[in-house]
Structures are given as structure tokens and as C-alpha cells.
Amino acid sequence: MTVPKTPVISLDCAEPETLARFYAGLLDAEVRPGPTLDDVEVVGADGVRLAFRRDPGFAPPSWPRPEGSLQAHLRIRVAAADLDEAEREAVSLGARPIGTDDEDGPRPVRLLSDPAGHSFALTAVDPAVGPGPVGG
Numbered sequence: 001m002t003v004p005k006t007p008v009i010s011l012d013c014a015e016p017e018t019l020a021r022f023y024a025g026l027l028d029a030e031v032r033p034g035p036t037l038d039d040v041e042v043v044g045a046d047g048v049r050l051a052f053r054r055d056p057g058f059a060p061p062s063w064p065r066p067e068g069s070l071q072a073h074l075r076i077r078v079a080a081a082d083l084d085e086a087e088r089e090a091v092s093l094g095a096r097p098i099g100t101d102d103e104d105g106p107r108p109v110r111l112l113s114d115p116a117g118h119s120f121a122l123t124a125v126d127p128a129v130g131p132g133p134v135g136g
Contacts, residue, residue: 008041008049009074013116016040016052022115023050025093027076050074060117073119080124083110087122095120 013019020031020040029044038054078086087110091097098119099111108124 006049008051010039010051010053011116011118012053012055012058013118014055014058015116016054019052019114019116020050022094023052026090026095058116060113061119073121075121075123077125078122080108080126083108083122083124086110087112090122 011019016034016038017031017040020042023029023042024031027042027044027048029042029048032041032043033039034041034051034053040052042048042050042052076086087097090112094115095112097110098113110122111119112122113119
């Protein structure tokens with residue numbers, strides 16, 4: 001029998017409380033204390049759990065990386081019809097758009113960075129098709 005486990009994505013940052021409030025606002029989730037004084041968690045109604053750990057020497061990831069790697073990043077799925085509004089909401093909470101190439105036509109993936117500099121993507125999905133991204 002497998003031992004029950006709870007996967008949690010954890011991001012290092014200088015101010016975990018601030019970053020937790022950003023993601024709680026973005027994901028309509030709840031901020032909770034973590035297992036130590038240097039950890040804060042965000043828990044969503046759908047079971048999503050994110051953790052933020054204080055790292056006094058934290059330096060934001062660089063973007064773009066010369067080798068083209070995104071490092072670890074969060075992909076947040078959004079209904080295609082709501083993608084523009086989701087991007088405006090993220091920016092109003094403190095996100096910064098990155099990687100905004102001058103593309104013609106709609107962009108089904110919006111790359112942003114959170115207030116601490118971690119990249120994340122808002123990805124359009126078509127509810128009729130399933131959880132995969134629209135256009136790829």
C-alpha cells in the first residue's frame with residue numbers, strides 16, 4: 001500500500017507572506033501558515049497547494065535565460081474567453097508581463113513574472129476540448 005502524500009510546489013523568495021497574498025489573490029485561494037516560521041502556504045478550493053519559503057539571499061530568476069530554459073514555472077490554465085481578463089487581473093495584483101514578442105493575432109499563452117520574479121504562464125484552454133492549451 002502506498003503511503004498518502006501531498007505534493008506541494010515551493011518557491012523561495014525574500015518575503016513569503018507578500019508572495020502568498022499575491023498567489024492567493026490570483027487563484028482565489030487561502031493563505032495559511034506553513035510548517036515553520038519561514039514558510040507560508042496557499043491552499044485553493046480545488047486542492048492546489050503552493051508554498052513560499054523565506055530565503056534571505058534570494059535572487060530572482062533571470063529572464064530570458066540564454067539557453068532558452070524557463071526553469072521551473074507555474075502554468076495556470078484559464079478559459080480562452082477569460083485570458084485577457086486573467087492577464088489584467090494578474091498585473092493588477094503585481095505581476096509583470098515578460099516575453100511579450102510582437103506576435104500577430106491572439107496569444108494563447110501569456111508569460112508573466114510574480115512580484116518576486118518567478119515566471120508563470122496563463123494558458124488558454126478550450127473547455128469543450130479538455131485541459132490542453134488552445135492552439136498547441
